[in-house]
Amino acid sequence: SMGAxxxxxxxxxxxxxxxxxxxxxxxITEVLGNxxxxxxxxxxxxxxxxxxxxxxxxxxxxxxxVPDHVQEADLDGRLDLRNLVTVTIDGEDAKDLDDxxxxxxxxxxxxxxxxxxxxxxxxxxxxxxxxxxLKRGTSVYLADRVIPMLxxxxxxxxxxxxxxxxxxxxxxxxxxxxxxxxxSHKIAETVIRVDERMCYTDVKNILExxxxxxxxxxxxxxxMFFLMKELSGILRSRRHTRGSxxxxxxxxxxxxxxxxxxxxxxxxATKIIEDFMLLANETVAQEYCTGDYxxxxxxxxxxxxEKIESLLMLLxxxxxxxxxxxxxxxxxxxxxxxxxxEGMPNEAQISRLTLRTMKQAKYTTECSGHxxxxxxxxxxxxxxxxxxxxxxxxxxxxxxxxxxxxEEKRQHYEAILTEVAKQSSERERKADEAERETIKLKKVxxxxxxxxxxxxxxxxxxTAWGIYVELPNTVEGLVRAAxxxxxxxxxxxxxxxxxxxxxxxxxxxxxxxxxQVVAADKMTRTxxxxxxxxxxxxxxxxxxxxxxxxxxxxxxxxxxxxxxxxAVVDYDAIILDIMMPKIDGxxxxxxxxxxxxxxxxxxLTAKDAVPDRVKGLDSGANDYLVKPFSFDxxxxxxxxxxxxxxxxxxxxxxxxxxxxDCAAHTVTR
Numbered sequence: 001s002m003g004a005x006x007x008x009x010x011x012x013x014x015x016x017x018x019x020x021x022x023x024x025x026x027x028i029t030e031v032l033g034n035x036x037x038x039x040x041x042x043x044x045x046x047x048x049x050x051x052x053x054x055x056x057x058x059x060x061x062x063x064x065x066v067p068d069h070v071q072e073a074d075l076d077g078r079l080d081l082r083n084l085v086t087v088t089i090d091g092e093d094a095k096d097l098d099d100x101x102x103x104x105x106x107x108x109x110x111x112x113x114x115x116x117x118x119x120x121x122x123x124x125x126x127x128x129x130x131x132x133x134l135k136r137g138t139s140v141y142l143a144d145r146v147i148p149m150l151x152x153x154x155x156x157x158x159x160x161x162x163x164x165x166x167x168x169x170x171x172x173x174x175x176x177x178x179x180x181x182x183x184s185h186k187i188a189e190t191v192i193r194v195d196e197r198m199c200y201t202d203v204k205n206i207l208e209x210x211x212x213x214x215x216x217x218x219x220x221x222x223x224m225f226f227l228m229k230e231l232s233g234i235l236r237s238r239r240h241t242r243g244s245x246x247x248x249x250x251x252x253x254x255x256x257x258x259x260x261x262x263x264x265x266x267x268x269a270t271k272i273i274e275d276f277m278l279l280a281n282e283t284v285a286q287e288y289c290t291g292d293y294x295x296x297x298x299x300x301x302x303x304x305x306e307k308i309e310s311l312l313m314l315l316x317x318x319x320x321x322x323x324x325x326x327x328x329x330x331x332x333x334x335x336x337x338x339x340x341x342e343g344m345p346n347e348a349q350i351s352r353l354t355l356r357t358m359k360q361a362k363y364t365t366e367c368s369g370h371x372x373x374x375x376x377x378x379x380x381x382x383x384x385x386x387x388x389x390x391x392x393x394x395x396x397x398x399x400x401x402x403x404x405x406x407e408e409k410r411q412h413y414e415a416i417l418t419e420v421a422k423q424s425s426e427r428e429r430k431a432d433e434a435e436r437e438t439i440k441l442k443k444v445x446x447x448x449x450x451x452x453x454x455x456x457x458x459x460x461x462x463t464a465w466g467i468y469v470e471l472p473n474t475v476e477g478l479v480r481a482a483x484x485x486x487x488x489x490x491x492x493x494x495x496x497x498x499x500x501x502x503x504x505x506x507x508x509x510x511x512x513x514x515x516q517v518v519a520a521d522k523m524t525r526t527x528x529x530x531x532x533x534x535x536x537x538x539x540x541x542x543x544x545x546x547x548x549x550x551x552x553x554x555x556x557x558x559x560x561x562x563x564x565x566x567a568v569v570d571y572d573a574i575i576l577d578i579m580m581p582k583i584d585g586x587x588x589x590x591x592x593x594x595x596x597x598x599x600x601x602x603x604l605t606a607k608d609a610v611p612d613r614v615k616g617l618d619s620g621a622n623d624y625l626v627k628p629f630s631f632d633x634x635x636x637x638x639x640x641x642x643x644x645x646x647x648x649x650x651x652x653x654x655x656x657x658x659x660x661d662c663a664a665h666t667v668t669r
Contacts, residue, residue, distance in 0.1 A: 004031045009044045041522070042144055042438055049434040051140055052132075053147050059132045063151040066122050068158055070166040074121060075191055077402075081171065082193040086115060087221065088161050089198045089273050095156040096139070096148065098385040100169070100194050101276055103227050109183070110176040110231050114280035115192050117159045118168040119384040120394040123150065134420065137427025139386035142438045148386070155385050163197040170394055172280040172381070176231065180238035185283050187397060196221060203269035229268060232275040239278070243332035243374035261446050261473045277382045278373065285377035288396070289367035293405065294413035295396060296389045296421050298380045300361040300370040302328050307357035311337075314353065314496050314509075318344070331374035346510020349460050353496075353509075360429075363389050363421035389424045392417070440525040443475045447527050448520035452578055454532045459511045464491040467498055467507050469515050469529055477527035479515060484531065542575065545631050559583025566592050570599070573642050575634075576621070577604040589621060600645040602637055 004010050011030040018024040032047065033040035046053050055063075086102045102113035123129045133149050140147040148155045161167050171190040174182050196218065205211035206222060207229050215222065240246070266274075281298070288295045308329050315322055320340045324333060337354055341347045358372060363380075370378040384390040396413060399405045461468035466480040481489055484507070487500030497508040507513070515529035543555045554569065556562040559582045566574070566588075574592075578585040589601060603621040622641040625634060 002028050002031050004028050005034075007035050009033060009035055009040050011047050039144060041441055042142055045434055045437050045441065046140075046142070046147065049430045049437075051147060051430060051434055052136055055132060055151050056128070058128045060151055062128050063153045066154060066158060068153075070158075070168060070191065074168055077189065078168070079171070079188045079190045081113070081115070081169075081190045082166065084113065084192065085221070085224065086113070086192050086194050087196045087198050087224075088163070088194055089200060089203055089269055092199045092201065095152075095160065096146075096385045097161045097194075097197070098159070099273070099277065099382050100161045100192060101228070101273070103224055103231065105227055108178055110178075110227070112174045112176055112231065112276060112279070113171055114174070114276055114382065115161070115169040115171045115190060116280075116382050116390075116394075117161055117385055118170050118189065118394065119150070119154070119159045119391050120170075120398060121168050122154060122158060123391065125395055129154075133388055133391065134423060137388050137424045138431050140431040140434055142435060143442045144438075149388065150385060159385050161192070161194050163194045166191055166193050170397060172283055174279065174283055176235075176279075178234065180231075180234040182279065182283055185287075187284060187287065187401070189398065189401060200267065200269040200273075203272070204267045207268050228272045228276075232268075232272040235275045235279055236271065239373065240335070243330060243335055245331055245334050245338070245372050245374070261443060261475060263472070263474050281379055281381050282373075282375055282377055284381040284393075284397070285367065285375075285379035288379070288393075288400075289377050291400075293396060293400060294365065294410055294417055295367070296363055296365060296379065296393050296417055296424075297367045298361060298370060298378050298389070299364045299366070299368045300372050300378075301359045301368070302371050303334075303357045303359060311353060311357050313494060314350070315340075317495050318346070318350070331371055344510070345512075346458075346508070349458065349509045352460065362425040363428075365417045365421055387424070388427075389420065392420050437525065441522065444520045444522050444525050444527055447475055447477070447517055448522070451517050451520065452584060454514055454516050456512060456514050457529075459507060459509055459513060462491065462496050462498055462507065462509055469513060475527065477515070477517070477529040479513075479529045479531055542631075542634070549635070559585070559588045562588050563591055566597075567595075570597075572599070573638060573645075574599055574601045575604065575638070576601055598645070600641040602634075602641055 002010075009032040010028045011032065012026040013029050014024055014026040016022075016025040030047075032043045035041075043053075081102070084102045086100045088097045088100045090097055098117040098119075100115040102111075102115065104111045123133060129150065136147075136149045139149045139155070150159070158167075161169070169190045169192050170187070171192075172185060172187050174185045177183050198218070198221075202211065202214045202218065203225055205214050206218060206225055209215075218225075236246075285295075285297060289297070305328065308324075312322060312324075315337065318341075320337070322333060322337050322340065324330075334354060338351060341350050344350070361370065361372070367377060369376050379393060380387055380390045381393060382390065384394050396405075399409055455471050457469040457471045459467050460470035460476055464481070466478050466483075468476055468478055470476045481491075481498065484498065487503045487505060489498045489500050489507070491497075492499045492506075495506070495508070497506045499506045514532040516532045517527065518530050519526075519528035521527075543553050546553045554565055554571075556565055562576070563583065576585045576589055583591075585603065589603070592599075592601075600622045603624040605624055605626055622645070623637050625637050
């Protein structure tokens with residue numbers, strides 16, 4: 001059992017799959033830690049996707065033998081660019097800095113240098129380091145950790161383009177005209193010395209003139225940053241003209257320990273780096289594709305025709321008519337779709353549906369182009385610290401630069417590159433899945449601290465089993481079809497909507513709704529919402545109906561207002577709703593009971609599986625009522641708690657028996 005205890009997460013190997021009358025059996029191979037210990041949940045995800053998290057001793061010993069500074073012998077034959085002003089621009093927390101930028105402009109020509117860490121100088125093909133890197137395929141970036149492709153001695157040390165340190169690089173030096181066209185280029189083995197390690201936030205603030213401290217500190221670099229912004233805009237416009245598709249969705253930024261989750265938006269600085277890396281990747285791919293060398297490309301096939309037809313049908317129903325010019329849709333026509341829906345309430349949701357029609361990009365040995373970028377040539381050249389294909393093509397490039405690409409080398413690469421492309425694509429999928437699952441887990445942890453709270457969101461997906469709602473913080477949850485009230489709802493595939501069979505009421509993609517968090521399950525990593533009642537409607541209806549029965553009613557719309565009213569008026573009965581703004585119903589009830597008052601309370605809740613505390617076991621409520629309910633049900637429960645409270649034996653309570661004040665507290669949708 002390896003010392004495993006109850007509550008531990010473990011890795012187990014199945015030794016016997018059992019039979020109809022006998023349970024499967026297995027043995028524990030690793031104890032990950034207690035279920036409630038920090039990090040155990042993430043480690044379990046890592047193990048479930050078979051992501052290696054520990055480097056073998058042989059690999060670490062080999063990494064330890066790599067020098068921690070550039071050797072004099074390594075400079076032979078390299079272009080010395082140490083006097084060229086270069087910067088890295090990365091996230092604040094990044095340590096594996098594998099790309100640096102230089103930029104000048106002369107006589108209308110931009111001289112752009114994209115300098116990439118020469119990892120291949122330290123990781124020899126076929127070595128223990130190389131075999132482990134291929135096995136991993138990629139670095140994996142999770143919510144609370146990075147699992148690197150290479151040992152940290154390399155990834156954060158000699159291979160990282162750290163400020164003020166000599167570093168070996170492979171540079172793509174491009175001359176770009178004012179229309180964004182590369183008129184000449186040179187790929188060379190170089191040595192650089194980064195002048196400044198910049199972060200996206202500082203560059204963004206400098207360019208947007210919002211940080212005087214950053215402007216003063218980096219004053220000498222400011223002209224270059226504005227030149228970068230200028231060229232970036234030109235390159236982006238050129239890509240747009242040829243039909244490149246730009247899906248701009250916010251990613252999730254997780255603050256650890258589930259403290260907060262908010263969208264992480266692209267900005268002017270991230271776009272600069274993205275544009276320059278794309279240009280370098282295209283330029284390198286074009287040279288090696290037209291040169292007919294064995295190579296690894298990043299390819300993206302045309303979308304699935306059936307998915308495109310479904311998308312076009314949805315757009316038609318939304319009043320957007322896009323006509324395909326041929327059998328298959330073009331990148332420009334996808335771009336036309338995105339432009340046609342700009343400003344629509346469901347723009348973000350249709351954009352996501354459009355993205356889902358796309359096939360996944362992958363690594364191949366054929367140069368078949370990249371649909372999403374509308375690029376004939378594309379590869380991954382710019383991240384050899386964290387992606388194996390980049391490391392592999394660096395070796396090919398250096399063999400070509402040094403005149404070593406003979407027939408024997410060609411045959412060697414042709415023999416291994418198909419497997420390299422396949423393995424890299426598979427490991428990338430696993431890494432992406434693990435990253436998604438850890439983000440889902442952290443979102444569940446966060447929302448578990450906000451059960452019963454109400455949020456405004458947007459319907460982000462519609463399926464036969466319910467509607468998905470996305471909150472502004474990027475959290476997405478499911479409103480199950482069975483929980484929708486007021487009708488029997490069915491999924492209309494053509495309209496991408498959930499429609500009531502009797503009333504015709506429809507919940508459509510992009511519609512704003514208010515939801516209450518009713519469940520957050522760490523085991524399944526799912527979040528359940530229910531549609532929140534409309535405060536004004538429910539409050540108004542209850543108040544009016546009670547008054548029509550002859551009762552005197554005070555109506556409050558949030559928890560603070562309710563507590564204020566309860567502090568000054570002695571009511572004969574109180575109706576409290578768990579779904580209240582500012583202070584929830586349970587907290588109001590607890591505060592009220594602490595005053596020693598025993599006024600009967602009827603509690604309203606929207607959840608079928610009512611927690612014990614709502615049933616009155618420790619909340620102080622006399623009874624509860626689950627929504628939806630009829631007014632007759634409300635009156636029956638209300639009369640019952642009043643009868644019990646005042647010791648009445650008569651089964652009917654009339655206005656003559658009771659002048660009732662009722663504080664009705666609900667929440668908005």
